[in-house]
Structures are given as structure tokens and as C-alpha cells.
Amino acid sequence: MALVVQKYGGSSVATAERIRRVAERIVETKKAGNDVVVVVSAMGDTTDELLDLAQQVCPVPPAREMDMLLTSGERISNALVAMAIHSLGAEARSFTGSQAGVITTGSHGNAKIIDVTPGRVRAALDEGSIVLVAGFQGVSQDSKDITTLGRGGSDTTAVALAAALDADVCEIYTDVDGVFTADPRIVKDAQRLDKVSFEEMLELAACGAKVLMLRCVEYARRYNVPVHVRSSYTTKPGTIVSGSMEDIPVEEALITGVAHDRGEAKVTVVGLPDTPGYAAKVFRAVADAEINIDMVLQNISKVETGKTDITFTLPMSDGPRAVELLTKQQDEIGFTQVLFDDHIGKVSLVGAGMKSHPGVTAKFCEALAAAGINIDLISTSEIRISVLVDDTELDDAVRALHAAFELGGEEEAVVHAGTGR
Amino acid sequence: MALVVQKYGGSSVATAERIRRVAERIVETKKAGNDVVVVVSAMGDTTDELLDLAQQVCPVPPAREMDMLLTSGERISNALVAMAIHSLGAEARSFTGSQAGVITTGSHGNAKIIDVTPGRVRAALDEGSIVLVAGFQGVSQDSKDITTLGRGGSDTTAVALAAALDADVCEIYTDVDGVFTADPRIVKDAQRLDKVSFEEMLELAACGAKVLMLRCVEYARRYNVPVHVRSSYTTKPGTIVSGSMEDIPVEEALITGVAHDRGEAKVTVVGLPDTPGYAAKVFRAVADAEINIDMVLQNISKVETGKTDITFTLPMSDGPRAVELLTKQQDEIGFTQVLFDDHIGKVSLVGAGMKSHPGVTAKFCEALAAAGINIDLISTSEIRISVLVDDTELDDAVRALHAAFELGGEEEAVVHAGTGR
Numbered sequence: 001m002a003l004v005v006q007k008y009g010g011s012s013v014a015t016a017e018r019i020r021r022v023a024e025r026i027v028e029t030k031k032a033g034n035d036v037v038v039v040v041s042a043m044g045d046t047t048d049e050l051l052d053l054a055q056q057v058c059p060v061p062p063a064r065e066m067d068m069l070l071t072s073g074e075r076i077s078n079a080l081v082a083m084a085i086h087s088l089g090a091e092a093r094s095f096t097g098s099q100a101g102v103i104t105t106g107s108h109g110n111a112k113i114i115d116v117t118p119g120r121v122r123a124a125l126d127e128g129s130i131v132l133v134a135g136f137q138g139v140s141q142d143s144k145d146i147t148t149l150g151r152g153g154s155d156t157t158a159v160a161l162a163a164a165l166d167a168d169v170c171e172i173y174t175d176v177d178g179v180f181t182a183d184p185r186i187v188k189d190a191q192r193l194d195k196v197s198f199e200e201m202l203e204l205a206a207c208g209a210k211v212l213m214l215r216c217v218e219y220a221r222r223y224n225v226p227v228h229v230r231s232s233y234t235t236k237p238g239t240i241v242s243g244s245m246e247d248i249p250v251e252e253a254l255i256t257g258v259a260h261d262r263g264e265a266k267v268t269v270v271g272l273p274d275t276p277g278y279a280a281k282v283f284r285a286v287a288d289a290e291i292n293i294d295m296v297l298q299n300i301s302k303v304e305t306g307k308t309d310i311t312f313t314l315p316m317s318d319g320p321r322a323v324e325l326l327t328k329q330q331d332e333i334g335f336t337q338v339l340f341d342d343h344i345g346k347v348s349l350v351g352a353g354m355k356s357h358p359g360v361t362a363k364f365c366e367a368l369a370a371a372g373i374n375i376d377l378i379s380t381s382e383i384r385i386s387v388l389v390d391d392t393e394l395d396d397a398v399r400a401l402h403a404a405f406e407l408g409g410e411e412e413a414v415v416h417a418g419t420g421r
Numbered sequence: 422m423a424l425v426v427q428k429y430g431g432s433s434v435a436t437a438e439r440i441r442r443v444a445e446r447i448v449e450t451k452k453a454g455n456d457v458v459v460v461v462s463a464m465g466d467t468t469d470e471l472l473d474l475a476q477q478v479c480p481v482p483p484a485r486e487m488d489m490l491l492t493s494g495e496r497i498s499n500a501l502v503a504m505a506i507h508s509l510g511a512e513a514r515s516f517t518g519s520q521a522g523v524i525t526t527g528s529h530g531n532a533k534i535i536d537v538t539p540g541r542v543r544a545a546l547d548e549g550s551i552v553l554v555a556g557f558q559g560v561s562q563d564s565k566d567i568t569t570l571g572r573g574g575s576d577t578t579a580v581a582l583a584a585a586l587d588a589d590v591c592e593i594y595t596d597v598d599g600v601f602t603a604d605p606r607i608v609k610d611a612q613r614l615d616k617v618s619f620e621e622m623l624e625l626a627a628c629g630a631k632v633l634m635l636r637c638v639e640y641a642r643r644y645n646v647p648v649h650v651r652s653s654y655t656t657k658p659g660t661i662v663s664g665s666m667e668d669i670p671v672e673e674a675l676i677t678g679v680a681h682d683r684g685e686a687k688v689t690v691v692g693l694p695d696t697p698g699y700a701a702k703v704f705r706a707v708a709d710a711e712i713n714i715d716m717v718l719q720n721i722s723k724v725e726t727g728k729t730d731i732t733f734t735l736p737m738s739d740g741p742r743a744v745e746l747l748t749k750q751q752d753e754i755g756f757t758q759v760l761f762d763d764h765i766g767k768v769s770l771v772g773a774g775m776k777s778h779p780g781v782t783a784k785f786c787e788a789l790a791a792a793g794i795n796i797d798l799i800s801t802s803e804i805r806i807s808v809l810v811d812d813t814e815l816d817d818a819v820r821a822l823h824a825a826f827e828l829g830g831e832e833e834a835v836v837h838a839g840t841g842r
Contacts, residue, residue, distance in 0.1 A: 053497075058504035058507055062507050064514065076474075079475075079493075080478050081478075083478050083479035087480060094489050
């Protein structure tokens, strides 16, 4: 008997009607002879409504209480789906993240899963029940307080449960038909991928693809859980994320897709002494503030001044804070000025085939040049090339690369309305 | 340092504005030098809205899932009140019933508290925090599932916590100014009582007074927790429920108040053989269906037939079921017919003074007779006289007794709008 873990996002359960439809789908899966575990996000706008209520009573709500408040949303949706399943004649039981054994760090609002001990889930499955587990939450190993997992938390819950229960597959139901060669809202002939390796999906997610959050893909890869990303609106197969790129035969290794990211900003520290230790001071200052740096470029120093510039990218929301703390330490570190640019976009080409096919970087740069797009920074890995461009040119850059590497097809992609969570 | 437990009902926290006002009241109590534990019901209509959502996905929702669903309401309100307290500069932490150590039976929707182990609450208090505890819920000792406590559950939670923490007082904040000599909506000159003994409050609650549920008062009496029933709209003192009537000096023991109950119905089993064992069969049949019987009357048997009638009262909602099962066993038990009357009302006079003052029963019956009200059944205890009357005459009966025993005063009672939960 196979064990299937399914995850449904907030728009899939936004109304009583949709809840009943999701219940039908779940019961079908059970009737096909599977054990079924389902992770459900909060209904539609519930989380936003709760956040709004919180704001009305407290301008800066304490993180612990925010987690107590927000986790009610998932509790409600999971209990309702369990009830809907019951009305279709099947057994179902809902559990909170804590009851399902999701153990996390104590970092409220952004906790990481440490372990999953799904004893109660397994027992309920063995009794023949369909099991619902509230996503996006767990319990802190130290304080025993309830925690939430941050963006994409429900997807991560689903994959973590699939790993702990040794599931055959983890199905992530969403608003799009799967993982595409590029964002179908930007590239009209973007194609749905049948299959993507873990490493390629990691790169796509890290470079801006929103269909699966990075943490979820990391978890899936570490525990080798196949993830099937598919639409909750149809029964068509989606994209299977599984397997290592090492196992792809060389001749089948391809360029997989183009990702883009509007969420980064660029900081340049100008006139830093080009001497060992100074770059480290800049990065240490930023790291101590728990700001993650993405791409880095150190310019060639000017011989006459002995000074150099360091440029790096970071999440746009962290930009002002990074500029502020660097400015505070200007004399201490010793540089001329800090520049900030939040009008950048990042475009990335991802593909296992890059490793074995020379000339990809050249073709990449030629495609952008032909489209008249200026490249600001370049950063590469074994299977990825990323560049910074002006954000007004980002969409054109995506389209240029998608066409140059012939990723399009005849069928135009269908985009469903929804929040895609 | 005193320990105060407070309970606020749903209408007290129905909006963000009211939540902030409740938070102010709580912080004042803390600033006065007390340790404070607060039990909060779900916001306003939340419970009804959740029930409605449940109905939309499932006509007969499983009880376990209903408890998972409904308990979200209290979780939300408690987290919001904790946040509001935080915005006033004080520390606050919210806990679910389970986290606060409220252990219950497994009876979903109507669980009874078995024990309260408030270790985490005590630790948080010792750290200087105000503690919020979600009312109306606990965790089943056997299954570890979440349970709800039935009507008045939040009041019971508050009293149970007060007992377990050895609190100095349990303040129940509600829509009315306290416990009255009669329902102020029926009797215009009903007076607020300053003090009521546990036993008298038990009788009043058992006989229909809705201000405190019977189970809550039983718990308070067993653990000797003083309960202060007061209005959440003013700072006036309310009614202190405490002490045993045994401790009231004879000369101070009085008639305390009049309670009424519209929620009962009357069943008469006609033509039952007047022989040992037959009455027992009737009561056993009803008891096996878990129906509670209140008042009982066995008529004097008719010598010529050797048969008698038995009449008893029960909750109106159980009436049809009792009639059905007795009818099914008609031949087996051997009676002529079953009669059902759901147009009855019960009016009761309560007072410790009854024990030491002869003539109360006579005065009681004379007052009703003078008002032209017919008495159907009489039932008494040491400190209570209850009679059944026609429900159309119930309000008049209440007023007649209240006047005859001079319970009124000059000040007219103020009745606030609200659900009184």
C-alpha cells in the first residue's frame, strides 16, 4: 500500500464549496488504495485577517503570541476538511503540527524543523483514517511553545512528514500546472516540465522561482522525497521534482529553465582599502545583523589609490538596515561611501546540461547583448548562470534567454487566478 | 502578593476596541500588586460562525473535529488580549487549555475537568508575566485529544485554575452587575446581592439562574474558591459567592432570591401497576438513555385499579427521546400511556433562612394562590422550594413570590445588552 502526502494551499480551501471539492479529491486518493496524509494551509485570507486584527490591538505584536494567533488558521481549515471527508463516509482525523510531532527551533515566525516524530499520525493511519496535519507550524524543542515556519511553511511541513513517514510521494497542489521553463505570465510559450532534478529545482527556487520555497526543496533533496507539483484545478500530471542530476545521462542533461527575482537590492561599499581583512569587516558587519548576502563582486582595485569597491546583493527589505549599519561603522572600517540601488533585477539560467556543454555562458551573454540589455554582475555555479540587470529590463531578459535556449513550445501556458500558496 | 483569576466573556472581547479595554483593566489589576491569570472566551460571534462553517461542510460533524475547530476561537482571543497587554507595556503570555494543564474526560463537547496541573502557568507568573488561558477547553486524559467543556465552560476553567493555583478570588466578568434576587428583566425592583453562600448559589443555578453555570459553582464550592460575579462595563462591586450557609448566623439567614426555568418539560407515565419495582423500571429506562430527571411525583394509587401515575420533569430537549423509549417499552414495563407536556415553567424560592423560619412553604403557596396561579408539582430541599406552573404564568409567579418575600428595593436594576457569556 502506498503512502501519499498531499498539500493544499489557502486558495484551494478558501470556501466551504472548495473544501468539499478538496475532500472529494482526498477520498478518491484513499479509495485508490493509498494511505493518505494531508497538509492544509489556512483558508484564503484568514492569515491576513488575523494579522490585521493583531495590528489593531498591538502595533508591534510579540512573536510568540503572533504564532499562537496565526496557527489558529490552519487548525480551523484542517478540522473543516476532516469534517468534509467524514460527510463523504470516510474516517478522518486532524492534528496540529505539535500533535503530529513536528519539532522545531524556537525562532518564532521563522522556525526550522529539527525533527518529525509522527507516532500519532502513523497510529491513526493504521486505524484506517485519513490524517490531516496543520501546516506552517510545529512546537519548539526547548520552550514547548507553538512556532510557525515562515513562508512556504506548509510545503515544508508536507515534505518533512513525507520524509518521516517514508511516503512514496509528496503532492503539492497549487494554482499552476507545475514547474515551468519560465514564469508563464512573462513568457507566453513557457512549457511545463515533466521532471526536474533536486539540484536544478534548488537553483530555480534560490533564484526566484516561487512555485516551491527553497527550504522545502532542500528538505526533499536531503531525504530523497519525490515532490509532485500539480494544479488543484485539474487532474493533469504536473512536474515531478526528484532524483539527483548526477543520475541524468550526459546526453539527456539539458538547460531546464529561466528564473527571475525582483526582490533583491544592491549595496556598493566604495573606496575600501584593498588590503587583507577589509572585505571581511564589511561582510562580518552585515552577517552580525543576520542579513543574508547573495551575489558578491569585488572590483579590481585602482592602482593609484590602492582602493577598491565591493558590491553585493541582499533581500530588498534588508537594504535600508544594511546601509544604516555600514554607515555607522564607516570610520571604523574605513571606506568612502555606501551606495544603494533597489532598481535591480536578477535573471538566472538553470540546467544540469551546463556542466557538459561548453559555450553556454557565451550564448547567454550574446542573447542579452542582442536584446540590448546591459549586464551588471555575473555569478555562476555548476548548473546556473545569474546576472543582475536593470529591473525595467528584467522581463525582456527572461524572454531573450528563454528564446535563445529554445525552451518554448507550441502550447500556450494556462495561468489560473489565485495566490499560489 | 495576591493571586487573582479573571474571566471575560465573548461580548467583552468582541472587537479590537473592547479587547484593548479589557487589557487596560487587566494591567490595572497587575499594577495593584497582584499576580493575574485571565481566562478569555472566544470573540463575540466567533463560535457561532465556526459552527456555521462546520454545518456547510458536514451535516453531522464528528465531535472530535468539532472540538478541534471550536477551540481555535479561544486561542485567537487569548493571543490578541496578550498582545494588547504587551502594547500597554506589560508582559503577557497565552496558553491553550492543554498547555495550562487542564486535564479532562474524553467526552467531546461536554468534557469534565479531572485535574488541573498548572506548572507552566505558575512558572510564567513567577517570571512576572500576566497569564492568559483559553477557556472552555482542555485535553483528554486518555486520548490526548483536545476537548471542549460545554456551556459555561470558560467560567469552570477560571474556577478550576483558581482552585489549582490557590487563588484569592476568581472574578467572573459578565453583562450583568452581579447575582440578583430575581431576573431583572422580569422583576423591575430586583436587587443585586452583595453576598451569596455556595449552597444557595448552587440551588439558584440548578433552578434556572443563568449567571453562573451549576458545574462552575459546584467546583467553586468543592475547592472553596470565592467567586466575584461583576460587570465588565463598570467598576462597581458585584456579588461575592463564597462561604457555607452553615456559617451564616441564624438571625442573618434569609430568603435570598427567586429563580425560574423555562427549559423543562413534564412526562407522565399513566396507569403503572402500584407494586414494588415498576417505578424503578421507568427510571432505569430513562437513566440508561443518559437523560437527567429533575422533579418527581408519584400520585396516590387508585385503590380500585391498583394503578398509579408517575410524573417527572426533564430538560425539554430530552423530552421527545424519553417519550419514544418509554413508548417502545410500554408492554414490557406495563403501563397505559405516556403523556408529554412542554408548556411548563419552574419557579423556585431559595434561601438559607428557610431552614430556621417555619411558615415559608405556607407563605409561598399563599402568594401564588393570591395571584391566581395553579401549582402543579412541588419539590423542596433544605433551602429551596420549587413548583411547576403553566409557562404562561411563570413571570407572574416570579413577581408574586419576589413581592411576597419583600426581596425588592428602591433602585431599579440596570440591564446591559449582551449575550451574558
